[in-house]
Amino acid sequence: MNKFEVPQEQLKNTAEETEKLKQVLELLLNNPEENKEEILTLTNELKALSRILEKEVEEIEETLSFLRENPKEIKSETRSLILENLSKDKSEEVRFHVARSPNTPLDILKKLNQDESHQVRRALAENLNAPPDMLDELSEHKHEFVRATVAKNPNTSPETLGKLSNDNESIRIIIAENPNTPSPVLKKLSQDENFNIRAPVARNPNTSLETLEKLSQDEDDWVRTAVAKNPNTPLHILEKLSNDEVALIRSNVAENPNTPLHILEKLSKDKNMETKMLALKRIKDRNKAI
Numbered sequence: 419m420n421k422f423e424v425p426q427e428q429l430k431n432t433a434e435e436t437e438k439l440k441q442v443l444e445l446l447l448n449n450p451e452e453n454k455e456e457i458l459t460l461t462n463e464l465k466a467l468s469r470i471l472e473k474e475v476e477e478i479e480e481t482l483s484f485l486r487e488n489p490k491e492i493k494s495e496t497r498s499l500i501l502e503n504l505s506k507d508k509s510e511e512v513r514f515h516v517a518r519s520p521n522t523p524l525d526i527l528k529k530l531n532q533d534e535s536h537q538v539r540r541a542l543a544e545n546l547n548a549p550p551d552m553l554d555e556l557s558e559h560k561h562e563f564v565r566a567t568v569a570k571n572p573n574t575s576p577e578t579l580g581k582l583s584n585d586n587e588s589i590r591i592i593i594a595e596n597p598n599t600p601s602p603v604l605k606k607l608s609q610d611e612n613f614n615i616r617a618p619v620a621r622n623p624n625t626s627l628e629t630l631e632k633l634s635q636d637e638d639d640w641v642r643t644a645v646a647k648n649p650n651t652p653l654h655i656l657e658k659l660s661n662d663e664v665a666l667i668r669s670n671v672a673e674n675p676n677t678p679l680h681i682l683e684k685l686s687k688d689k690n691m692e693t694k695m696l697a698l699k700r701i702k703d704r705n706k707a708i
Contacts, residue, residue: 498523
């Protein structure tokens with residue numbers, strides 16, 4: 419154990435033991451002549467404990483000083499005593515790393531959720547230990563980058579993801595990409611006028627077959643390409659997309675792991691060289707696996 423690793427429990431125990439000895443000493447001092455030897459022994463013990471306590475406090479102060487100068491190292495700190503102290507630091511960067519740390523206890527995270535710094539709130543939104551109710555509160559933050567971070571957090575509840583699906587374009591794209599976004603929300607986003615939102619919906623593993631069916635008929639080539647890539651796209655949709663006029667879409671059908679042999683054989687004769695080569699490679703790989 420190095421000097422930056424004084425256990426919090428050790429400091430607490432030393433302080434408690436010192437306090438107990440002081441109380442005993444006070445009782446003995448009521449009759450000093452009779453308790454002379456015990457008083458001397460306790461006095462020496464208190465001096466020793468005092469030196470230990472001073473050393474432990476000094477080491478805690480050194481730790482705090484080190485972490486203030488090297489805030490990125492806060493992520494490795496586990497003692498709540500240290501983290502609580504740093505959570506009140508005047509440096510925004512220090513508080514940012516406390517809010518971001520996976521070791522910061524919930525009670526400290528809750529206090530940091532009242533921090534005036536937008537960067538500290540963003541760090542909270544990124545923390546994988548942030549509870550859903552805190553993330554829901556942060557989803558209403560006035561700064562887009564805070565809401566965007568909430569949209570990416572795997573702890574964000576389906577209800578909050580649904581609320582964020584009504585946000586601006588950048589946030590809606592993140593929601594459309596999030597593998598935790600529930601199917602009903604993805605269905606709504608599949609009707610967005612922006613193809614940059616419909617395309618990630620078409621790639622999302624949670625998108626329902628009904629929604630994939632609809633998106634396979636989308637007027638935008640990139641959206642249909644995304645459907646062709648989705649490993650959940652059913653056979654009848656892959657069959658239809660294998661006849662798409664856009665070569666890139668046919669190529670993605672050839673690469674889809676669910677595309678059956680009869681479609682691959684058809685694509686192996688495709689007029690587009692890339693589509694043809696991809697289909698031939700898939701057929702070759704299948705034969706090797708048999």
